[in-house]
Amino acid sequence: MGDNKEQPLRVGAAVRRRRRALELTLAVVAERSGLSVPFLSQVENDRARPSRSSLEKVADALRTTAVELLAAADPACSVDVVRAEIAEPEPEPGTAPQPDPAPRVRSLVRGHHQLHASEFTGDHDAGREFQHRNDELMYVADGAVEMEAEGRAYRLARGDTMYLTGGVRHRWRATVPDTRVIVVAVAEHIEAVQDRSR
Numbered sequence: 001m002g003d004n005k006e007q008p009l010r011v012g013a014a015v016r017r018r019r020r021a022l023e024l025t026l027a028v029v030a031e032r033s034g035l036s037v038p039f040l041s042q043v044e045n046d047r048a049r050p051s052r053s054s055l056e057k058v059a060d061a062l063r064t065t066a067v068e069l070l071a072a073a074d075p076a077c078s079v080d081v082v083r084a085e086i087a088e089p090e091p092e093p094g095t096a097p098q099p100d101p102a103p104r105v106r107s108l109v110r111g112h113h114q115l116h117a118s119e120f121t122g123d124h125d126a127g128r129e130f131q132h133r134n135d136e137l138m139y140v141a142d143g144a145v146e147m148e149a150e151g152r153a154y155r156l157a158r159g160d161t162m163y164l165t166g167g168v169r170h171r172w173r174a175t176v177p178d179t180r181v182i183v184v185a186v187a188e189h190i191e192a193v194q195d196r197s198r
Helices: 012-021 026-033 037-044 052-061 066-071
Strands: 104-107 115-121 136-142 144-149 152-157 161-164 169-174 180-186
Touching: 012 037, 012 066, 026 037, 026 052, 037 052, 052 066, 136 144, 136 152, 144 161, 152 161
Parallel strands: none
Antiparallel strands: 104 115, 115 180, 136 161, 136 180, 144 152, 144 169
16 A cells, blocks of 8 residues: 555656657657657646557657657656654663754655655754755744855745745755654756746
């Protein structure tokens, strides 16, 4: 139950990624494969499932194999549960407290999807600057952070959010022990915004 391997595959995203990697238009793939542009568009948007024969024609047009396209396909499941990590047991009374655990990052979404979400716990490398292609949202679940975005400083406390459009340079650091930050972003392989690089 909930195992992605048991779910049907959405091959459309794999076809689109391969076509774009080769810098081909749908019209060129249609010409090479003998299939229509509307049908290929429906395949890429997972509104049509190609037969094995059609998938092989598409694969040939994209200089790959049907097996490779299926291997790169996304699972079609719409529900996936990522369980919380098991907490460390409390120390026994009278024992010395353990040092704070190292900073951790945990992915909240498995697989190759349009959305990425991660949970950062503990301190964070304040010197590391980020600049993502697509938009992202930061939510402070616990603790507090200092944030610098495009040269301006912000203080975020528990429950605060910050929305960053694609291309915004930013860095942050935890200012309270055991800070927990959730970052949700549009995946890099999605062309959600135009390139705003400077």
